[in-house]
Amino acid sequence: MSYLDNIFFVIILSLGIGYFAINVKKLVRNIKLGRDVDRSDNPSARWKNMAMVALGQSKMVKRPVAAILHIFVYVGFIIINIEVLEIVLDGIFGTHRLFGFMGGFYDFLIGSFEILAFLVLFAVIVFLIRRNIIKLKRFIHSDLKGWPKSDANYILLSEVILMTFFLVMNAADYHLQLLGFRHYERAGAFPVSQFIEPVFNGMNPSAVMMIERAIWWLHIIGILIFLNYLYFSKHLHILLAFPNTYYADLKPKGQFDNLESVTNEVKLMMDPNADPFAAAPPADENTVPQKFGAQDVQDLNWVQLMNAYTCTECGRCTSSCPANITGKKLSPRKIMMDTRDRLEEVGKNIDANKGVFVPDNKTLLNDYITPEELWACTSCNACVEECPVNISPLSIIIDMRRYLVMEQSAAPMSLNAMMTNVENNGAPWQYSQQDRLNWKNEN
Template identity: 55%
Template sequence: MHIVQAIVFLVVFVAAVYLFARKARQIRRNILLGRDVDLTDHPGQRWRNLLLLALGQKKMFRKPLVAVLHFFVYAGFIIINLEILEIVLDGLLAKHRLFSPILGGLYPWLISAFEVLAVLVIIGCAVFLIRRNVLHIRRFRGHDLDGWPRSDANYILITEIVLMTLFLTMNTADQVLQIRHYGHYAATGPFLVSGHLMPIFNPLSSWLLVLIERGAWWLHILGVLAFLNYLPYSKHLHILLSFPNSYYGDLNPKGKMENMPAVQHEVQLMMDPSLAANAPAGDGPPPKFGAKDIFDLTWKNLLDAYSCTECGRCTAACPANITGKKLSPRKIMMDTRDRAEAVGKIIDQHGGFQDDGKSLLRDYISEEELRACTTCNACVQECPVSINPLHIITQLRRHLVMEESSAPAEWNAMFSNIENNMAPWKFSPDDRDAWVNG
């Protein structure tokens, strides 16, 4: 019977890992559809950002209570995976609590620590469910979360509560069976949390306890494998991608904008025509200005989109959004990810990209959203995992202005003044100091 269970488990496990790996390859391909950019400089600073932002969740602790609860959920998810390792090996090798004889007296202490974490995860998830669905925190009420995104967050929180409850149920039934010296349930020592839950299960018969223990074991691991394959379709993909995204984050000062050398050269010539005599001959037309679709963005922009937690801290800090403008930096990232997924599906269907008549600009992100941005960098500052919505906004806006000559009248007037007067104001350079007269 144990061999049959091991074979069934092996088939399920291999299928789950295969499906996850296939989707992970698709996401990697979608991210690499973006332009190449070298982000390997200053590795020491990048590793520091990874440790502080992704692992240490430094920015989360600006709000200590929420940060502590999130850390419970995060630590529980990461650390309890050590228990998942034992469950997987038990399933593949037809064993029961494989690590118990190996770790000896340390084993019950380790499982007890996992159980405490499981309780903290349950508490944290319950509080987050209340914040989202009862207290209606403002940043969770945005219309950009309507539909699937709002449900997604609730599904994940409920799933984590169920998985942790199954873990505690499995351990409690196991403990009672150990006390009764039933079958292969060898004594491991007491567990901290499940030991206090044993009175609930004591009245039950041994065969029913075995059914509960095995049922909780199977549901727990099947739930974990299902969660693994749900992850790539969910905002909770940030659990994995926050680490590379923090490592490859922009190290430049937040106020520094990305200039195009070809455009910068033309401006320098306009400011000082004498430079034209020494200017090298052009090698061809200037590069494409800005971005219209995901192919024009960098792979880091697309990694940002897939790493977005949809927490809304960027949108909550955005002055344009606060004053009622249409712009939501969170929506910018969600739209970019949706467009990357749509392009990926076309590639899967046709073996390569075929123009679908759509683009990120206008079909997903409107001109009104882009023009509302003040480039204040508040969204970049607030993101816990180094996402930069502003870089996408400025590239799309650059395309509008420089490729399509599409800009509000006020902007066009300013551009004209800069071109003719070398300043935003409508005054000749010769008359610029006339105000001092008299």
């Protein structure tokens, strides 16, 4: 490489990483729009959770076919980044196969990369077939049309292109090594690309070198484009799966959080020494009025917003949701996608108004998610159990239900009747309190 090539490479690399850093900053800003919640408890359990679920893919294996294919892609993505590191260093310093001095170990690395690249190609092609030819039900659901469907295919096709570039680049490099052409000294083992290498037989070595260099540039530029595309795609989980599993709720799945304000009111009512007629303490001017539940994304906590960005759109939650299976409108995947889309809309509003959110007469509730969807949920936690990265659509559903009930008194008639009966009769059914214990005399 000439010095001009090195300078151009550094400029391209700086632009790619710089734009990525801007998107990461925006991502962190958007997540921090949520309410604060403390997830610093029990760090040992959290590290274990992250190691098992994010690193160990423990929840993926419930569906073994998809799990094996995903492991090919996952391990390939992690390991092949070592090759990317060499490419970056070669581009900066004008070297060629900088790590080649490692000898036999380098041969093992390059051989492993090639095998993984081939497995990634195989897995991605199977994924494309599952989505577009076999058309598995969870990939043709009504909430996965338009951009979400296209996004998944763009990602898969990008991986096909990048892996193909990698193998063809190595094949051309190997061909030049066999010829001993210029600086192409023997380095690396090529168990897959050796079968591509014969394509270059009979070609002018200078032409093969031009092909190798062109693909080298396309490969690294493609990686930088892919890196910056992550923010706009479902593949953001590549970056967020680890913090998302670390900060996941460790409480039993059936245990809901109590609202602190309501808990304090109940404690006050049960305190025999409390004065029920005492005036409430004066409100601080800077205190934001307490809102029960969630109407918009700012009312959710930051972990829930991170959940939305981490969603892989795999559809496991929706395919196991009993409400969705029986034809109800609810789709837990749509809940997460809608939350992310609304959060992105709020973020763009803030960007357009110099860091300040200007009310846009829209909310997550009603404009994105309807009460019909929320009340279809049975609170069974099937979606939470199925999610491979420990996302909880249920927590968002419960918070939005709380808003409907406690802020708008907009619960369904059957639920209002039940709550009225509990208040008046001490039981969900409409009968006299004196009859509550009659059931024990029925035998």
